[in-house]
Amino acid sequence: MGKRTPLYEQHLTSNAKIVDFGGWDMPLHYGSQLNEHHQVRQDAGVFDVSHMTVVDLTGDKAQDFLRYLVANDVAKLETSGKALYTCMLNENGGVIDDLIIYFQTTSQYRLVVNAATRDKDIPWITKQAEAFGVAVTERPELAMLAIQGPNALEKALPLLDAELAAQVKDLKPFNAAWKGDWFIGRTGYTGEDGIEVILPPESAPELWEGLLANGVEPIGLGARDTLRLEAGMCLYGTDMNDETTPLVTALGWTVAMQDERDFIGRKALEAQKAAGVPQVFKGLVLEGKGVLRGHQVVKVDGLPDGEITSGTFSPTLKNSIALARLPAGVGDTVQVEIRKKLIPAKVIKPMFVRNGKSLID
Amino acid sequence: MSQVKYTSSHEWIRLEEDGSVTVGITDHAQELLGDMVYVDLPEVDDEVEAEGDCAVVESVKAASDVYSPLDGTITEINEALEDAPELTNSSPMADGWLFKMTLANAADFDELLDEAAYKAVVEAEDH
Numbered sequence: 001m002g003k004r005t006p007l008y009e010q011h012l013t014s015n016a017k018i019v020d021f022g023g024w025d026m027p028l029h030y031g032s033q034l035n036e037h038h039q040v041r042q043d044a045g046v047f048d049v050s051h052m053t054v055v056d057l058t059g060d061k062a063q064d065f066l067r068y069l070v071a072n073d074v075a076k077l078e079t080s081g082k083a084l085y086t087c088m089l090n091e092n093g094g095v096i097d098d099l100i101i102y103f104q105t106t107s108q109y110r111l112v113v114n115a116a117t118r119d120k121d122i123p124w125i126t127k128q129a130e131a132f133g134v135a136v137t138e139r140p141e142l143a144m145l146a147i148q149g150p151n152a153l154e155k156a157l158p159l160l161d162a163e164l165a166a167q168v169k170d171l172k173p174f175n176a177a178w179k180g181d182w183f184i185g186r187t188g189y190t191g192e193d194g195i196e197v198i199l200p201p202e203s204a205p206e207l208w209e210g211l212l213a214n215g216v217e218p219i220g221l222g223a224r225d226t227l228r229l230e231a232g233m234c235l236y237g238t239d240m241n242d243e244t245t246p247l248v249t250a251l252g253w254t255v256a257m258q259d260e261r262d263f264i265g266r267k268a269l270e271a272q273k274a275a276g277v278p279q280v281f282k283g284l285v286l287e288g289k290g291v292l293r294g295h296q297v298v299k300v301d302g303l304p305d306g307e308i309t310s311g312t313f314s315p316t317l318k319n320s321i322a323l324a325r326l327p328a329g330v331g332d333t334v335q336v337e338i339r340k341k342l343i344p345a346k347v348i349k350p351m352f353v354r355n356g357k358s359l360i361d
Numbered sequence: 362m363s364q365v366k367y368t369s370s371h372e373w374i375r376l377e378e379d380g381s382v383t384v385g386i387t388d389h390a391q392e393l394l395g396d397m398v399y400v401d402l403p404e405v406d407d408e409v410e411a412e413g414d415c416a417v418v419e420s421v422k423a424a425s426d427v428y429s430p431l432d433g434t435i436t437e438i439n440e441a442l443e444d445a446p447e448l449t450n451s452s453p454m455a456d457g458w459l460f461k462m463t464l465a466n467a468a469d470f471d472e473l474l475d476e477a478a479y480k481a482v483v484e485a486e487d488h
Binding site for chain 1: 395396398399401417419422423424
């Protein structure tokens with residue numbers, strides 16, 4: 001038996017197929033992954049993401065610490081509640097994890113890191129924090145629900161504390177509001193509007209059941225993956241890891257190198273830039289029959305092979321799509337090796353669907 | 362009454378009146394795989410060997426090989442699956458059939474698993 005979230009019983013009630021996910025017993029789907037995917041694109045769905053790890057940082061030098069710890073620059077965060085997506089790098093520029101940082105005050109930040117990387121993240125952050133006198137407090141007891149889709153806010157707001165709901169209603173994307181142990185960000189991992197709610201574990205079942213009563217349907221990890229892939233969002237451990245830099249993962253935009261700020265991994269990234277970044281991260285749309293999957297080899301005329309990092313059948317586009325690491329200089333088309341056959345694919349920017357609409361010509 | 366047999370790799374095989382067989386994946390298999398999005402079938406006249414991979418069913422989740430249950434020759438494929446792979450979910454043992462084949466040795470059919478033996482295989486996997 002794996003670890004269980006405060007909503008495990010609710011998953012069983014909704015007929016979840018439970019699978020092991022990084023040591024957690026989590027719902028893969030509740031009957032049909034495809035229907036769940038469309039539900040989020042067209043209406044509203046709720047994901048239990050309580051396995052994700054919330055970490056609070058407190059200390060006078062918390063801002064200085066984060067400016068050193070991660071590749072994006074928290075000094076960009078000027079208003080309380082503003083969030084920042086960033087990678088945390090090792091000395092070689094490899095990605096230890098990707099995370100969201102919420103700015104509360106210059107001495108108080110909240111981090112949300114991946115569940116599967118928790119065991120390496122916490123010791124790393126704690127070790128680096130010592131020199132800055134910053135306290136690192138994990139909040140494993142808190143539950144987290146992601147409510148996503150065009151109707152997510154309309155269906156979720158009536159269930160929240162009125163004062164908090166009024167703030168959440170006016171939140172701009174990538175901003176958060178909080179009251180006590182309820183913390184709500186206008187963020188997500190689907191390419192749709194929505195919120196992520198961090199809340200006390202004892203309140204989670206009531207919110208979950210209220211959402212279901214309002215027509216928000218439970219969505220499993222299966223649809224979470226196809227939704228994020230359509231949105232062109234990277235998945236840690238699949239699209240990037242300790243060996244790959246943000247520069248070869250289409251995450252260059254999250255690296256702030258404009259000023260002289262010293263952060264872990266900076267020297268390695270500068271060296272990679274100076275030598276010429278060898279690979280680019282692209283989206284692929286399959287033009288023949290089949291399904292693109294992670295680790296398939298991509299053949300590029302006159303250049304080294306590339307590799308698919310994650311691929312799937314896109315329920316929205318009714319076609320197979322993928323994220324791939326390809327040699328720099330790649331053109332508009334490539335060939336993907338699927339079961340010993342070469343199938344043509346179109347190379348595009350790594351983003352396929354936003355707010356229910358196709359971004360493909 | 363038609364006779365249906367099974368393999369431990371989750372194919373079903375129905376013996377037809379003319380001595381050929383129809384092959385598909387079992388309800389248990391489709392349930393494990395989830396929503397099907399693509400089916401790659403063999404070609405008519407392909408010669409196939411028992412336990413050799415001859416088709417692929419792909420769900421949103423993963424690709425899975427389908428194995429020929431016996432030695433023989435493909436005579437027909439279910440072309441409806443090209444546009445409607447979900448038939449393997451909704452009707453795995455009828456409209457969602459994959460291919461038909463003639464057998465090199467008709468007697469081989471009797472060697473396949475009967476329903477009780479297949480159920481035992483599924484139960485063993487669940488534990």
